[in-house]
Amino acid sequence: MIDLTKEEVLVLVKDNHKEFRRDKSVVNQRFNYLKYVNGLRSRTWIMYFTDEDICRSTKLVCDYGEFDEVLDELNKAYDKVGESEWAYELVSDTIYVKLVREEWYFTVREARKN
Numbered sequence: 001m002i003d004l005t006k007e008e009v010l011v012l013v014k015d016n017h018k019e020f021r022r023d024k025s026v027v028n029q030r031f032n033y034l035k036y037v038n039g040l041r042s043r044t045w046i047m048y049f050t051d052e053d054i055c056r057s058t059k060l061v062c063d064y065g066e067f068d069e070v071l072d073e074l075n076k077a078y079d080k081v082g083e084s085e086w087a088y089e090l091v092s093d094t095i096y097v098k099l100v101r102e103e104w105y106f107t108v109r110e111a112r113k114n
Contacts, residue, residue, distance in 0.1 A: 002095050002110065006053040009034060013045075020045055042066050057111035067106060074099065074108065 001009055013020055013036060020036035023044070032049040042063040047055050062070055074097060078086035084099040097110045 001047050001055045001058050002090055002112070004055050006032075006034065006049055006055070009047055009055055017045075057109065059110075060108040061105055062108070063105060070106075070108060071099070 001012070004012065013022075013034075017036075019038045020043075021039070023035045023037045026035075032051065032053065034047045034049075036045045037043065038045075043066060044061040046059045046061070048057045048059070050056050060070070074086050078088045078097055081087045081096070084101075086097040087094050088097070089095075093112055095110060096113050097108060100107045100109065
């Protein structure tokens with residue numbers, strides 16, 4: 001999703017991620033983002049955009065019941081570069097994907113390295 005426009009993300013999620021539905025229940029005016037939840041409400045997927053509506057990062061928040069499946073998806077999709085970190089090339093940049101375990105949930109963040 002990184003570097004796609006907001007309009008492209010809307011179409012891509014609708015066409016390729018049918019398990020997710022747009023969630024407009026909470027609107028935060030400080031951030032430019034799109035928020036989706038899956039049918040079971042066990043995954044929340046947030047895409048953050050620049051002022052120009054270009055995706056700059058994503059965050060997936062999951063219940064621990066999703067852990068094994070998400071870990072398998074990450075291992076298949078990206079190159080492992082650390083304990084809980086993966087990477088992939090996007091044009092001439094490297095995008096990092098980091099899994100962080102929290103007490104009640106875990107997150108997967110995707111962004112360029114700062």
